[in-house]
Amino acid sequence: MHTVETEIKIKGVYVSFPDKNSGDEIHALRDINLDIKQGEFVSLVGPSGCGKTTLLRVIADLQQPSSGIISVRGMTPHEARLKKKYGIVFQSPVLYDWRTVRRNVCMPMEVIGLPKKERTRRVDEMLEMVGLMKFGKKYPHQLSGGMQQRVGIARALALDPEILLMDEPFSALDEFTKEKLHMDMLDIWKRTNKTIVFVTHNIQEAVFLSDRVVVLSPHPGRVSAVVDVGIPRPRGLNSKDTPEFSHLMARVRNSFEGV
Ligand SMILES: Nc1ncnc2c1ncn2[C@@H]1O[C@H](COP(=O)(O)OP(=O)(O)OP(=O)(O)O)[C@@H](O)[C@H]1O
Numbered sequence: 001m002h003t004v005e006t007e008i009k010i011k012g013v014y015v016s017f018p019d020k021n022s023g024d025e026i027h028a029l030r031d032i033n034l035d036i037k038q039g040e041f042v043s044l045v046g047p048s049g050c051g052k053t054t055l056l057r058v059i060a061d062l063q064q065p066s067s068g069i070i071s072v073r074g075m076t077p078h079e080a081r082l083k084k085k086y087g088i089v090f091q092s093p094v095l096y097d098w099r100t101v102r103r104n105v106c107m108p109m110e111v112i113g114l115p116k117k118e119r120t121r122r123v124d125e126m127l128e129m130v131g132l133m134k135f136g137k138k139y140p141h142q143l144s145g146g147m148q149q150r151v152g153i154a155r156a157l158a159l160d161p162e163i164l165l166m167d168e169p170f171s172a173l174d175e176f177t178k179e180k181l182h183m184d185m186l187d188i189w190k191r192t193n194k195t196i197v198f199v200t201h202n203i204q205e206a207v208f209l210s211d212r213v214v215v216l217s218p219h220p221g222r223v224s225a226v227v228d229v230g231i232p233r234p235r236g237l238n239s240k241d242t243p244e245f246s247h248l249m250a251r252v253r254n255s256f257e258g259v
Contacts, residue, residue: 004037004038004039004040005037005038005073006035006036006037006038006073007036007037007038007039007040007072007073007162007163007195008034008035008036008059008070008071008072008163008195008197009035009036009069009070009071009072010032010033010034010035010036010055010058010059010068010069010070011033011068011069011070011071012031012032012033012067012068012069013029013031013032013033013055013058013065013067013068013069013070014027014029014030014031014032014065014066014067014068015027015028015029015051015054015058015063015065015066015221016028016066027219027220027221028051028054028220028221029051029054029055029058029065029220029221029222030220030221030222031068031222032055032068032221032222032223033223034214034223034226036195036197037195038162038195039193039194039195040195040196040211040212041189041196041198041209041210041211041212042196042197042198042210042211042212042213042214043197043198043199043200043205043206043209043210043212043213043214044056044197044198044199044200044214044216045199045200045201045202045203045206045213045214045215045216045252046201046215046216046217046218046221046256047201047217047218047256048201048218049218049219049221050216050217050218050221051216051218051220051221051222052167052199052200052201052216053167053199054221055199055216055221056165056167056197056199058070058077059072059077059086059163059165059197060077060081060086060088060165061076061077061078061080061081061086072085072163080163084112084159084161085161085162085163086161086163086164086165087156087157087158087159087161087163087164087165087194088156088164088165088166088167089149089152089153089156089164089165089166089167089169090152090167090169091167091168091169091171091172092172093140093148093149093151093152093155094152095140095148095151095152095155096140097139097140097141098139099139099140100136100137100138100139101127101132101135101136101137101138101139101140101143101151102123102127102136102137104140104151104155105123105126105127105151105154105155105158106119106123106158107155107158108155108158108159109122109123109158109159112159122158123136123158126154126155126157126158127154129154129157129188129191129192130150130151130153130154130184130188131150131184132147132150132151132154135147144177145172145173145177146173146177146178146180146181149169149170149173149181150181150184152169153169153185153188157188157192157194161194162194162195163194163195163196163197164194164195164196164197165196165197166196166197166198166199167199168199168200168201169198170182170200170205171200171201171202178205179237182205182208182209183236183237185209186209186233186234186235190233190234198210203249203252203253204240204249206252207227207229207231207245207248207249207252208235208239208240208245210229211228211229212226212227212228212229213226213227213229213248213252214226215227215252215255215256217255217256217257224255224256224257225251225252225255227248227251227252227255229248230244231244231245231248
């Protein structure tokens with residue numbers, strides 16, 4: 001039988017910050033335990049302040065846990081980061097305004113010194129995948145918000161990382177653009193077979209995209225539920241109209257504690 005390997009193992013992770021005013025500890029994350037499988041699409045949902053971004057940052061080696069262990073196929077997050085195992089997409093795509101779309105996507109490849117021919121081939125491939133082939137010579141300010149976010153996704157995938165970490169990537173977009181990006185994101189995920197950890201506070205978005213939805217609750221940030229989403233794939237916009245979808249949304253919503 002084919003067994004799917006664990007990509008990210010999170011064991012007993014705590015993160016605390018000192019409160020700026022009182023000096024007390026803020027428990028951003030308490031005893032987080034979670035295994036994420038290779039190729040899985042997992043969303044972290046919860047209200048503001050429940051620790052979603054902190055958990056993503058701990059996985060990405062942008063924040064150190066106060067205690068606990070994170071292992072990425074046996075590596076520490078630091079080793080995984082050095083080996084370019086992560087692609088990261090932020091809420092705002094942070095593009096270089098003086099660089100064209102092509103040169104923005106190219107940036108990580110320039111940093112590691114990939115030969116020009118390989119860079120050109122890879123940029124073409126990435127732009128084709130995110131549907132921006134005709135916009136390579138444009139500058140970021142000439143693009144819509146949705147298109148800018150597509151550039152951010154193309155750039156995050158440029159070095160072919162195994163894991164894509166996404167922090168509320170679509171939250172600033174209008175509903176129509178968001179729906180289109182959801183469909184394209186599922187397509188990109190299927191084509192690339194990445195492991196995706198996706199932070200959102202949008203329950204519908206989480207259920208629509210994910211294999212599993214991890215519900216975090218605040219003060220202290222902890223896992224209050226993990227909901228399996230069994231809705232068949234490929235999913236279409238009409239998947240949202242099914243009783244199963246409504247039932248799953250209700251399950252996620254009802255899992256919030258202390259809000
Ligand atoms: N660098 C920091 N210093 C102090 N406190 C922090 C720091 N980063 C996060 N926190 C605190 O940790 C808790 C979790 O924050 P985090 O940003 O991870 O939550 P979140 O669920 O991503 O929220 P949002 O949806 O608003 O982005 C909050 O109480 C926050 O104020």
